[in-house]
Amino acid sequence: MVQGWKITDREALETLKDVPDHETFLEVPRELMRHLPKEWLEHGDAAPTRDDFRALWLRRRRAFHLELRDSYGVEDEEGPFRRWLLGEPDDYQWHQSWLSFARRSTRRGTAIQRARIVTEPLSDSIKWAMTIDPQNIEAGEDIRYLPRHQAADIHLPEEDYWLLDEDTLVLSLFRPDHHEDPGPETDDE
Numbered sequence: 704m705v706q707g708w709k710i711t712d713r714e715a716l717e718t719l720k721d722v723p724d725h726e727t728f729l730e731v732p733r734e735l736m737r738h739l740p741k742e743w744l745e746h747g748d749a750a751p752t753r754d755d756f757r758a759l760w761l762r763r764r765r766a767f768h769l770e771l772r773d774s775y776g777v778e779d780e781e782g783p784f785r786r787w788l789l790g791e792p793d794d795y796q797w798h799q800s801w802l803s804f805a806r807r808s809t810r811r812g813t814a815i816q817r818a819r820i821v822t823e824p825l826s827d828s829i830k831w832a833m834t835i836d837p838q839n840i841e842a843g844e845d846i847r848y849l850p851r852h853q854a855a856d857i858h859l860p861e862e863d864y865w866l867l868d869e870d871t872l873v874l875s876l877f878r879p880d881h882h883e884d885p886g887p888e889t890d891d892e
Contacts, residue, residue, distance in 0.1 A: 770819040774828035809843025
């Protein structure tokens with residue numbers, strides 16, 4: 704059972720998808736997401752590990768990632784990002800684990816899609832991401848960009864997320880300083 708504010712705005716509902724008469728969409732307050740059943744969070748209140756997240760992908764047909772931020776503070780990426788800002792070369796060793804995982808996933812038939820909503824002019828973080836995109840695309844990802852001003856009429860969520868096969872939602876939570884929140888949330892129907 705999920706508690707939240709029932710979305711009744713016709714325009715907002717039309718942007719989501721058809722809703723059977725016996726179902727509805729809810730806007731769930733972030734603070735309530737912290738009370739997910741423990742079986743949904745393998746480690747109780749601790750953040751799922753990278754391996755936990757990747758295990759969710761087994762036998763999935765689609766992994767869709769919506770990215771809404773203009774900068775990120777992902778710990779593994781901070782050093783490479785700083786080196787890029789300084790014009791230093793990068794061997795991308797820090798990225799190989801993801802690329803290997805993406806290749807294996809796409810070979811098994813999982814479509815990996817990213818939609819990045821970006822502010823123009825582009826932030827340094829987004830420019831840096833664009834230099835990495837060719838490797839992700841080579842690994843099988845489909846990456847699209849949409850300027851934020853062109854998304855003004857789209858009701859977007861407040862948080863980034865991964866949607867796996869339309870039935871498993873993994874929120875990517877970030878603190879106001881753009882660093883990863885220690886407690887990403889998982890919601891599995």
